[in-house]
Amino acid sequence: MSGSEVEAAKILAHQSRCPVCGAGVCNGGGGAHFASATFSCGAMFETYSAGVRAIEACPCPSNIAAAALTREAGILPHNTNAQDLTEEGE
Numbered sequence: 697m698s699g700s701e702v703e704a705a706k707i708l709a710h711q712s713r714c715p716v717c718g719a720g721v722c723n724g725g726g727g728a729h730f731a732s733a734t735f736s737c738g739a740m741f742e743t744y745s746a747g748v749r750a751i752e753a754c755p756c757p758s759n760i761a762a763a764a765l766t767r768e769a770g771i772l773p774h775n776t777n778a779q780d781l782t783e784e785g786e
């Protein structure tokens with residue numbers, strides 16, 4: 697069955713990495729109709745009646761944006777990777 701709450705719960709329960717930045721899962725699971733997952737970056741997702749929603753947004757894109765502005769200010773070297781700024785760059 698696709699497009700169902702059951703499928704959304706199954707998909708979220710099987711995420712081993714943050715779908716935004718790839719950080720590892722630190723807490724997750726669920727039952728047939730509900731799942732939630734928390735990742736080491738701080739992001740948290742859960743299923744609800746219309747699919748999957750973010751409870752806590754992944755902070756990594758904002759950290760990368762902040763680093764880009766810092767780099768623009770000449771404080772960080774230009775060769776600093778976005779990956780260096782994430783907990784578990786891969």
Ligand SMILES: [Zn+2]
Nearest residue numbers: 714717737754
């Ligand atoms: Zn993340």
